[in-house]
Amino acid sequence: MARQKGRDRMKDRSEVWEHFLKKETPLVLRAICKYCRMEYKYNPKKNGTSVLWGHINRCRKYPYNTPKDSKQSILSFRGAKIGDGTSNLTYQKYDPASIRKALSFMVIVDELPFKFVEGVGFRQICNVMEPRFHVPSRITVAKDCYQTYLIEKRKLKNVLKHCNSRVSLTTDSWTSIQQINYMCLTVHFIDNNWKLQKRILNFCLISSHKGEEIGKEVEKCLLDWELEKVFCITVDNASSNDTAIGYLRRKNNHWKSRFLKGRYLHMRCVAHIINLVVSDGLKTMNESVNRVRHAVRFIKQSPARLLRFKKCVSEEKINTKRLLCLDVPTRWNSTYLMLSAVIDLKGAFERFSEFLQAFYDLTLRVSGSLCVTSNLFFDELVNVALLLKELESSEDFEMCVIASKMKEKYDKYWGDVEKMNMLIFIAVVLDPRYKLDYVEWMITQIYRVDVASTLITNLREALNAMYEEYRGFSSSDVLKEEAGIIK
Structure with missing residues (x-):
């Protein structure tokens, strides 16, 4: 059959x-x-x-x-330290679990695809180094990486639970080339050893960029991490973020450890405001900037043109090591770098680039992620306001028009004292190098007398409210609970 x-x-x-x-x-x-x-x-x-x-x-x-x-x-000779008085020869046990853990660590840290472990070359070198170890499949490695994530998440959750300080959050959302919406939520806090820490809590898909959806996703993440001691949330100036913060502020009213009833929960991104201010000013000089941009692009598009340009620089005896760089139109600070490089090669844009120097310095100071920046940018912020004020009365008509447009955008976010977040001033007041008198004096330099008086009054009220808020934590039980002693 x-x-x-x-x-x-x-x-x-x-x-x-x-x-x-x-x-x-x-x-x-x-x-x-x-x-x-x-x-x-x-x-x-x-x-x-x-x-x-x-x-x-x-x-x-x-x-x-x-x-x-x-x-x-x-x-084995591994782990030996030369010159410390100990023997260079040591011993080591074969532990396949530790090797798999190290393998998953390598994939995560070096951002390798999971299929990397199934490569012929990688398996060959593993066989030479340790023939007893059998390299797992990409599915197994993916599971190991996920287990590593769960372990690290539990560790971080425990750190946040027992941290004595409040946390601040930053979030942003964008759309990829594949038209997929993403959102990232990052936490910033001072640990119990007084070191600044920054961790990504969530990187996830969102259905849309609507404020309600963003607010719900942030709330979901905070509940998952059991975070209630939120000081403020920094977002850019999209209108949807106003809705998201409004949603979170309503939810914040039910949290036990809310700060001043969520009064200063919403922190507008200073770097984004500076970007909007300068972008409005650049529109006036858009034609000139476009000419520079097209010239730089034309030279850099061809290796032969670039080589010829370098030869011209040499013949003109221009003493500079800087090269032309093409900007990204949506990022003004890259436009500054482009114009700054052009200045060394041609002096036509020198005055305009010096004008942008103050904004560039401010952007660098507020964009730092390895140190606290809230108390650093105040001087530059005041310098920018004074610069705009001075240029508005300039005899140069073009610079006067640019400064007026930028001042209009500046006042939109930092001109209405009733809408300003007092934390940007309080951070400077708490810095022992400046204190309250200095801040009040600087406010009088950049605002009209009536506006400055109102702002100073609001600042003092905010400081008193913050003091009363923290004075309520003075009882021993509350202090122990903040320190994570009472469970």
Whole structure:
């Protein structure tokens, strides 16, 4: 009777079958070790290959295993420190679990694709370094990476739970080339050792950029991390973020550790405001900037043109090592770098570039992520206001028009004192180098007398309210709860 045709049997993908033979019996399949002839029951629908790998790691007749127990220590020079008075020779145990942990760490830190571990070259070098270790598949490595994430998440959650300080959040959302919406939420806090920490809490998909959706996603993340001691949330100036903060402020009213009833929860991104201010000013000089941009692009598009340009620089005896750089039109500070490079090669834009220098310095100071910046940018912020005030009365008509447009955008965010977040001033007041008198004096330099008086009054009220808020934490029970002692 002819054998009925059917679907071909799937090829075994696991490398463990290089060490085992399959034996079919009427009741069950069996896997037989090629070295010691040990038999194991095997059912591809119920059992994996973990038992078989475990046998290979301890099989005494497997040629790459040590004659004794595989957990026996072996001599090694790894971990030795030269010049510290200790012996250079040490010992090390074969631990496949530690190797898998290190492998997942490598994939995460070096941002490698999971399929990297299935590459022929990588498997070859692993076989040379440690023949007893069997490189896992990309699916296993992905699971190991996820387990690493869960472990690190538990550690960070414990740190945040026992942290004595409040936390600040920053969030942003964008759309990828594939038209997929993403959102990132980052936490900033001072740990119990007085060190600034920055951690990404969530990087996730969102259905849309609507404020309500963003607010719900942030709330969901905060509930997952059990975070209630939120000081403020920094966002850019999109209208949807106003809606998102409004949603979170309503939810914040139900949190036990809310700060001043969410009065200063909304912090507008200073770097984004500076970008909007300068972008409005650049529109006046848009034609000139475009000419520079097109000239730089024309030169850099061809290696021959770039080489000829360098030759011209040499012939003109221009003493500079700077090269032309093309800007990104949506990022004004890259436009500054482009114009600044052009100045060394042609002096036509010198005055305009010096004008942008103050905004560039301010952007650098407020964009730092390795140190606290809230108390650093106040001087530059005042300098920018004074510069705009001075240029508005300039005899240069073009600069006067530019300054007027930029001042209009500046006043939109920092001109209405009733809408300003007092925390940008309080951070400077708490800096012992400046204190309250200095801040009040600087406010009088950049605002009209009536506006300055109102702003100073609001600042003093905010300071008193903050003091009363923290004075309520003076009882021992509350202090212990803030420190995470009471569970």
